[in-house]
Amino acid sequence: MAEVTMRVWRGDANGGDFEEYTLPQNEGEVVLDVIHRIQATEAPDLACRWNCKAGKCGSCSAEINGKPRLMCMTRMDQLPGGTVTVTPMKTFPIIRDLVTDVSFNYEMAKKVPALLPPPMPEGGYTMFQEDVERGQEFRKCIECFLCQDVCHVIRDHEDNKQHYAGPRFFIRYAELEMHPLDTNDRRDLVREDMGLGYCNITKCCTEVCPEHIHITDNAIIPLKERVVDADFDPVAWLGRKIRRKTKRTPAEAAVQPAP
Amino acid sequence: MTAVESSTKVQLGGARGGPDESTLRQDRWWLQPVVTVSILTAFVIYSTWAAFQNKNYFVGASFHRDLISPFYSPCLTSNCVAGSTSGFAIHGWALSPALLILIFPLGFRMTCYYYRRSYYRAFWWSPPACAVTDAHANYSGETRFPLIIQNIHRYFFYAGLLFNVLLTYDAIRAFRQPGLGWGVTVGTVVLCVNASLLWLYSLSCHACRHLCGGQLRTFSNHPIRHKLWKFVTPLNAKHMNFAWASLMFVALTDVYVRLVASGALTDYKLF
Numbered sequence: 001m002a003e004v005t006m007r008v009w010r011g012d013a014n015g016g017d018f019e020e021y022t023l024p025q026n027e028g029e030v031v032l033d034v035i036h037r038i039q040a041t042e043a044p045d046l047a048c049r050w051n052c053k054a055g056k057c058g059s060c061s062a063e064i065n066g067k068p069r070l071m072c073m074t075r076m077d078q079l080p081g082g083t084v085t086v087t088p089m090k091t092f093p094i095i096r097d098l099v100t101d102v103s104f105n106y107e108m109a110k111k112v113p114a115l116l117p118p119p120m121p122e123g124g125y126t127m128f129q130e131d132v133e134r135g136q137e138f139r140k141c142i143e144c145f146l147c148q149d150v151c152h153v154i155r156d157h158e159d160n161k162q163h164y165a166g167p168r169f170f171i172r173y174a175e176l177e178m179h180p181l182d183t184n185d186r187r188d189l190v191r192e193d194m195g196l197g198y199c200n201i202t203k204c205c206t207e208v209c210p211e212h213i214h215i216t217d218n219a220i221i222p223l224k225e226r227v228v229d230a231d232f233d234p235v236a237w238l239g240r241k242i243r244r245k246t247k248r249t250p251a252e253a254a255v256q257p258a259p
Numbered sequence: 260m261t262a263v264e265s266s267t268k269v270q271l272g273g274a275r276g277g278p279d280e281s282t283l284r285q286d287r288w289w290l291q292p293v294v295t296v297s298i299l300t301a302f303v304i305y306s307t308w309a310a311f312q313n314k315n316y317f318v319g320a321s322f323h324r325d326l327i328s329p330f331y332s333p334c335l336t337s338n339c340v341a342g343s344t345s346g347f348a349i350h351g352w353a354l355s356p357a358l359l360i361l362i363f364p365l366g367f368r369m370t371c372y373y374y375r376r377s378y379y380r381a382f383w384w385s386p387p388a389c390a391v392t393d394a395h396a397n398y399s400g401e402t403r404f405p406l407i408i409q410n411i412h413r414y415f416f417y418a419g420l421l422f423n424v425l426l427t428y429d430a431i432r433a434f435r436q437p438g439l440g441w442g443v444t445v446g447t448v449v450l451c452v453n454a455s456l457l458w459l460y461s462l463s464c465h466a467c468r469h470l471c472g473g474q475l476r477t478f479s480n481h482p483i484r485h486k487l488w489k490f491v492t493p494l495n496a497k498h499m500n501f502a503w504a505s506l507m508f509v510a511l512t513d514v515y516v517r518l519v520a521s522g523a524l525t526d527y528k529l530f
Contacts, residue, residue, distance in 0.1 A: 013274040066283030066390055085283050090390075093273025100276065128479040152386040153400065156393035161271055180477045197407070198400035200379045201372055204389035217465070217495065221372055225413075225469035232410040 032071035058144030131180035147205035164195035167205035174219035187230035288388035295381035313355035370412035463494035
């Protein structure tokens, strides 16, 4: 019977190493299935985070043969032959084995100023399909944080975490900026405090997104262009002067509406 | 209103898992950077050579043709080959006329979002491929000089549109066959395809998509701009393809005109 060899990272914050497990190969399995079989047979203390096993909860993010992927959506028969390497996401601190502490993302989520709609008119708000459909793509995000993991701005430069929101939150900022009912202006906020300029659009976030969200083309670049409107385009600046429009400062934009 | 949570400090540090290796990728991730470096380097070498040649860029009345290389159009100096200018001439310029104009298409491509992705990966290794370690210890992205200049991309886009109009005019002029009338030659087709690809490249540009309508918060109040945005959005999805195709073809167009102008090749009449 054919066998599969898995090289899995075992360890915690104090260090670790690879351990190899050889198991019989079963047809139709995904990587998470094999990890579960290792847990059930050879290493019951192997830690991995998982939940839905259907690519919708975003829990089982890891790096398979060096590529950030969901373990539950990576079929074993689509990987090249030989040993399969599984490691935890590199960008975040390790807790144990394949489980990482992704709380960086939750801290960044707290910083996103919520939707700021105008006072509700009589009869309620009205929105048109063409105004809301752009943002619907961004709602597919399952918060697996693979885009954050692969982004070299924080993957290879830990110090940038202090001032860089990352692709997952740029799609949230883009969604709010494109929302027909929003009245906030977060352009200077995303440039000055959220580090949009650190992104050099190498599109790795788009490549790894399991929901196939066009993060770079539909969120980050449109945001960058809006920042150009706000800060780098003299014609847009003149237009604002003539129409007496003002931008919001990062501090003004960051004010959260009362719950 | 409540004060924002932006004062929340992000916890830095913490031991990371996995081995301390540049990458664990097993595929040929290096292939794409190698191909990009090869093609872009070849293009830069050829275009620099062609720009300094200052000859064989125009096929004129002596060949019964009206073909000009895109590297030399518009030819704006008084030392341009007879027939290649449209009347306006800058006097006192002794160098190749191509050197006056190439900064605009070069700037358009250098600041293009797609090419930025390509050369940051291939030349600057920042990063060379996804999940492969960045080659630099420090990183400030496009937040500081000189890379903050990338933000003027839309102005190069405007200049690019002007060049597209001029190269389209050249393509129409290529139907002229002085002394013979009008017709279609291989050169006519080459110039028309070149102009078409440059239009597709420009219209699929991210700045174009933004200016057409992407910058709006609501489309329902701006139906014409919404239509424009919907027209350029599918083109934008193929921006990479148009970027490579137009880059290759602009060089091929120069090669073709150069070969015909030097007499090495005959520009065959199709009909």
